Amino acid sequence: MPTIVTTVALTDPLRRRIREAAPGFDLVEVRRDDADALKAAAAEAEVWFGPHLTPELFALARRLRWIQTTYAGVERLLFPELVASDVVLTNVRGMHADTIGDHVMMGILALARNLPRLVLQQAAARWLTVPVAELAGDTLGIVGLGAIGQAVARRAQAFGMRVLGVRRNPQPTPHVDEVLGPDGLEQVLTRSRWVVLACPLTPQTHGLIGPRELAWIGPEGYLINIGRGALVDEPALVKALQEGRLAGAVLDVFAEEPLPESSPLWRMPNVLITPHIAGQQRDYTGRAVEIFADNLDRYRRGLPLRNVVDKRAGY
Ligand code: GLV
DSSP states (O other), X not given: OOEEEEOSOOOHHHHHHHHHHSTTOEEEEOOTTOHHHHHHHHHHEEEEESSOOOXXXXXXXXXXXXXXXXXXXXXXXXXXXXXXXXXXXXXXXXXXXXXHHHHHHHHHHHHHTTHHHHHHHHHTTOOOOOOOOOOTTOEEEXXXXXXXXXXXXXXXXXXXXXXXXXXXXXXXXXXXXXXXXXXXXXXXXXXXXXXXXXXXXXXXXXXXXXXXXXXXXOTTOEEEEOSOGGGBOXXXXXXXXXXXXXXXXXXXXOSSSSOOTTOGGGGXXXXXXXXXXXXXXXXXXXXHHHHHHHHHHHHHTTOOOSSBOOTTXXX
């Protein structure tokens, strides 16, 4: 019997949903911290559902044909052995778009309206006015115009912002006023007050934002990162913020997670830190299972899967 192995914690209805989509398959549930069970399960797995497949487990997974991760970002799964193999990788792209769109607007509004300071004042019962700004008329630049970037664009346009975007294949994109290719990065960063990183982490985007790019954003500009920490040269970001060469930042992802307590970012009043939760939502697992179940049905019937990752491109 072909085996599905999952490290995802399932409720009864979700377990049933998977079983119904794959009659004739065995479903093996393993805890991600149970090393022995993981090894035994890996050796049996034809299908893997979950994000935590290591190169060590992959080496044991001789029967593996397909991995459905529950993340959008797949950089951790793209180790050389997997990239070189015939194993198909699918992700849950699209699932995070609305919730991350909300999170980005929350961060932008919070900094524009001085919310961090207002919250502190409220805690101290202090009635003091603070400077606030409106978003209408501001320019927002989005790096990466996949589902997440487009969800941000839609919201930003509704706020009256002018939206610029950088995209590997520059093509007209809904709610984006101007789309440029990667060589347009300088222009987009220079013209935007708010810069949102919504691109995947790949060898091409690793360290994309360094001292030069931060200088393009400039002292009136804000950086919002909901992609991956390694998109940004974090020491350079800290320095730019400390020296007033960047107005502020909204950061959900970091070079090291959890962000170490010693990071100066924790103590900056113009930085809003969230613990890698931008993509969280009410029913994350349920939605991921829905994508998986649909793909399982396709897999069984030999139809093309949805959300296949281009393993060489990295997303
Ligand atoms: C979360 O960071 C994801 O990639 O889904």
